[in-house]
Amino acid sequence: MNAIKRILGVVWIAFGILATYYLIVNQAIVLWEKGGENTIPAIIYSFVLCPMIAGALGFFGYYCLTGEYND
Numbered sequence: 488m489n490a491i492k493r494i495l496g497v498v499w500i501a502f503g504i505l506a507t508y509y510l511i512v513n514q515a516i517v518l519w520e521k522g523g524e525n526t527i528p529a530i531i532y533s534f535v536l537c538p539m540i541a542g543a544l545g546f547f548g549y550y551c552l553t554g555e556y557n558d
Contacts, residue, residue, distance in 0.1 A: 496547075511533065
């Protein structure tokens with residue numbers, strides 16, 4: 488079971504990287520290019536959501552890799 492937790496740690500880190508990439512490329516950059524009233528959501532995606540999502544999933548994956556959740 489602990490081996491599965493460690494493997495899933497890598498998966499969580501990968502999800503964090505992919506989620507950040509998706510938010511920046513498919514959401515924030517598109518809104519930055521539109522400009523105008525879309526600037527506020529672009530700022531929220533870029534400077535609030537991306538660090539929170541990447542940090543949370545990254546730390547969760549890191550803790551799984553280091554064995555913090557072992558029985």
